[in-house]
Every structure is written in structure tokens, then in C-alpha cells.
Amino acid sequence: MKDNAPPTWFSPWLYRPGWQILxxxxxxLAGLALLLFMLFGINPWRHYQTLQQQRQQxxxxxxxxxxxxxxxxxxxxxxANLQQQRSEQQxxxxxxxxxxxxxxxxxxxxxxxxxxxxxxxxxxxxxxxxLALLAEMPANSRIEQLKITQRPxxxxxxxxxxxxxxxxDE
Numbered sequence: 001m002k003d004n005a006p007p008t009w010f011s012p013w014l015y016r017p018g019w020q021i022l023x024x025x026x027x028x029l030a031g032l033a034l035l036l037f038m039l040f041g042i043n044p045w046r047h048y049q050t051l052q053q054q055r056q057q058x059x060x061x062x063x064x065x066x067x068x069x070x071x072x073x074x075x076x077x078x079x080a081n082l083q084q085q086r087s088e089q090q091x092x093x094x095x096x097x098x099x100x101x102x103x104x105x106x107x108x109x110x111x112x113x114x115x116x117x118x119x120x121x122x123x124x125x126x127x128x129x130x131l132a133l134l135a136e137m138p139a140n141s142r143i144e145q146l147k148i149t150q151r152p153x154x155x156x157x158x159x160x161x162x163x164x165x166x167x168x169d170e
Contacts, residue, residue, distance in 0.1 A: 103129040
């Protein structure tokens with residue numbers, strides 16, 4: 001027959017009060033849970049914290065962008081100003097073409113530059129009529145470059161015009 005006696009290291013525990021045994025069990029369970037958390041829970045927790053920080057940074061950036069957008073004029077106002085500037089440019093272009101035609105000149109080349117308010121114009125016109133055309137230029141047009149060359153067919157003028165915006169006092 002076998003001896004069913006408990007091991008010798010276990011016998012002092014049998015004589016301890018119940019609360020000490022229960023406290024020891026809870027401490028062991030808590031240590032085991034802490035160990036498992038350290039092994040499996042720290043990385044997801046750090047990842048969660050990183051995601052939280054990124055979310056907070058994104059929210060701050062969105063708030064900053066919204067404040068910047070609030071300072072900008074409304075799209076309808078910008079569209080209206082742009083249409084007005086385009087119509088003024090088209091009017092100035094028609095005025096220049098009609099003035100050139102009235103003075104007996106000939107438009108050889110016209111090109112809108114990359115910048116919206118800049119144009120390159122090549123025309124053939126007599127010198128005294130060129131002076132009259134330049135005197136009648138709109139006030140919002142500025143000549144950036146003027147080149148006059150004599151060709152067998154007549155005097156050829158190259159202009160680079162810059163149309164300036166009118167400042168509204170509103």
C-alpha cells in the first residue's frame with residue numbers, strides 16, 4: 001500500500017489560517033495575470049497609445065486647417081472676382097483689337113501667357129498710329145516689353161502687356 005501523506009513542503013500550509021492561504025492564492029494569480037499581461041498586453045497597449053496620439057495630432061491639424069480656411073474669402077466671392085477680371089481682360093483685348101483696326105493696323109499674333117493677366121501681341125502699324133494706339137491704352141494695362149522692328153512689309157511692333165487688377169475700396 002502506498003503512503004498518501006502530503007509532501008513535506010506542503011504540510012506547513014495545511015496548518016495555516018484560511019485567509020493566509022486565500023491571500024497567497026490571490027497573490028499568485030495576480031502575479032500570473034501580470035506576467036501574462038506583460039507578455040501579451042504591452043505591445044497592443046503601446047500600439048493603442050500610438051494610435052491615440054496620431055488621432056489627437058490629426059484632430060489638431062484638422063482644427064488648424066479649418067481655422068485657416070475660415071480666414072479665406074468665400075468661393076462665390078472669389079469666382080465672381082475672377083469672372084469680373086476675365087470680362088475686363090476680354091474687354092481690354094477687344095478694345096485693343098478694335099483700336100488697332102480703326103488705326104489701320106494689322107494684328108499678326110496674339111498669345112495669352114501662362115500668367116492670366118499677361119499677353120503677348122505682335123502687330124503691324126505705322127509709327128504715328130502706334131503712338132496714338134499707345135496713348136489710348138487702358139489705364140490698367142502696363143507695357144512690360146516693347147520691341148519695334150522694321151521689315152519690308154512695314155513696321156512690326158511686339159508688346160508684352162500686363163493687365164493690373166483694379167483695387168476695390170470695399
